[in-house]
Amino acid sequence: MKGHLLSTEDLSREDALLVLDTAERMARVAEASVRKLPTLRGRTVVNLFFEDSTRTRTSFEVAAKRLSADVINFSARGSSVSKGESLKDTAQTLEAMGADAVVCRHGASGASHRLATWVRGSVVNAGDGTHEHPTQALLDAFTMRRRLGRVDGLSVTIVGDVLHSRVARSNVWLLTTLGASVTVVAPPTLLPLGVSSWPVQVSYDLDAVLPKSDVVMMLRVQRERMSAAFFPTEREYSRRYGLDVDRAATLPEHALVMHPGPMVRGMEIASQVADSARSTIVEQVANGVSVRMAVLYLLLGGGSGEVA
Amino acid sequence: MAGDAGTAWVLRRVRPLGGEPVDVLLADGVVAAWRPAGSTGPDSDGLPPGTAFLDADGLILLPGLVDLHTHLREPGREDAETVESGTRAAALGGYTTVFAMANTNPVADTAGVVEQVWRLGLDAGHCDVRPVGAVTVGLAGQRLAELGAMATSAAGVRVFSDDGHCVSDALLMRRALEYVKAFDGVVAQHAEEPRLTVGAQMNEGVVAARLGLPGWPAVAEEAIIARDALLAGHVGSRLHVCHVSTAGSVEIIRWAKAKGWQVTAEVTPHHLLLTDDLVESYDPVFKVNPPLRTAEDVAALRAGLADGTIDCVATDHAPHALEDKETEWAAARPGMLGLQTALSVVMETMVIAGRLDWAGVAERMALAPARIGGLPSPAADAGSSIAVGAPATVTLLDPSPWRVVEADALASRSRNTPYAGRSLPGTIRATFLRGRPTVLDGKIV
16 A cells, blocks of 8 residues: 555555554554554654544544654644635645655545645545545444454445535445445435445435444534525434434344444434444544554555564 | 738638638738639739738638637736737637626626726737626626616627626516617526535536535526526527536527527537546646536537537636636636637537538637627628628638647636647637738737
8 A cells, every 4th residue: 555545435455454454453552561663763744634623633643653653733724715725835835844644634525635746745634525534434444343353244324414424435435345235324415416326225214224234323413404404403303313222222233333423412323322332432433543553554654564 | 011901811722611622812801702722822813912821721711710708807817817818819719709708806897897808809909809798786696787888888798797606586687688688788697596506516416426525416507597598588588598518408498499589508618528527636627617517418518519509619718827726626716718729629529520510610619609799790601701701800720630738838827728638639720800810820920
């Protein structure tokens, strides 16, 4: 694996498995007494966050530091006047500082793709608008594999605001590449019109899908979507598409409940469900560090997947 | 001297509308004679003194092209384009008239601004500039601009458009359509229902679903075209539809024409050639409004242009400064250069593909836009546009070479051509405006 990690859509099965296998070794580092590897000593990783995301930024920061990289947090919230200029200007600044990797979070779809044309270092997309969030999907797949032993052949149901979700897009491509069967469930207003071309099944009926799901992944639904007439009220959304206690009880015994966070408890997911034994939500956060270590290691360190 | 207005020219062995070669004499601002191919030399009878000769062997003679839809950016964004640089690009692309859109700063919504643009065109001299007047004050869609004052100004405005914005208020649109009848004006509508395109970034469809970019649905264009066609039919006015981009729009316009209503339409070269999968690069050079559509739409637009449902090709030449394009997709301005590549794109998509002959190209790129835009004494047909007695306002195309488009080689002040690196057929060798060469040997005179 080399170059950039911009999306999971163009990630091969081979590379995806390489990341997951490497993450497994990285996870062992986290469990060791000295939780640090010298692999990226002298390399510089820049966290370039145009959107606030303490969780994702911290996860990348911990990952880079465990690999002994120097980490610079560049909180470059674009000016409202000319966000575009600041993206290119920032890229040139990072270039001048000799960044080996740039981890980019930006509100515009494709921002990481643009950045990759302006810098020599590796670009890791940490979420671009409503496009993709590849490390989130990788950590989700990693979590499934750790809990259920495989991704291949799993039935995964993704529920919620698929239209605006970069997590949904990245998971659809990655999980299908890894052999899972994916169903997206949402009110029709929150599905993209072109969803028919995706390698997924589409359902508007959560109750029908849950008993057949090995994994159900709940997406955050932003309250402001109501004002744009995507759904009538919070209560109606929650009733039709929320994972409450009764619904969760219809899941198979082994099924997992996942959420990329941040959650809106009581809206898309009930508190009891989020905190239940089948929930992986806290685990996902820990796994995020391992997966991001693997990604940085593979992009900057070696390509062989060998970890000391 | 070559270039003097008074110089007569013999275009030796030129092929009028791609037909058999002849020698064509341009003198006193008109097509003065057609003579047998190769028969005219410096010693021939009946030539004015100082007649110049142009070896046009293999070149195709077309009437000077007319662009109903050009953004010249002056006044206001002279860093992106000026009337001078834009009309230079126009002449090099074979154009002899361009209609300059009103979305300048200040907006061309008064007699003063349209006269300024018109005079800048006269001063530059590369081609005729016909300013388009705004329909509403400041393009704000609230109240009518002084359409009559612009019509009776020195600029003689006949085309009114809020292009870039849709006149979405149905009552205001009805009034505008009615009002301009008094001076045989036409409203050119940018058909985009604004409520359906809030935040829209590209064609709504399978590519947008993957790229996570908010969709610009075809229905937002088609709904306005249908409404406006009904309004135009109701009040008996002329409606022109700008940059038609969807298969559904072609169907609606075909229906409106079948009703006998006075509805005309244009298509841009980029909508005839490019599709929305180009957006996968996230390179905003492919960002345009209306957006690039699907291959099915492209096929319908080509068919519509071939059968006359779409009356003409218009470039929507839209220069943008580098900093307005070297950004993330959502922050970039929409628009593409078009004047110097339009004829080549039409040649590739329509002529080489067998959908139009050269007379058809003359109709779609010169005659029809001249009629729609209300230019004086339009030619009755392609043949008479270059016949003896017609104005010597012509362009000469060398159809044989394919060239790789280089953004830096274009005359525009901006570089936002979507064709950079792409090979296109044909190149303009010369352009004449009322007998005076504006382009010779592929270069501005």
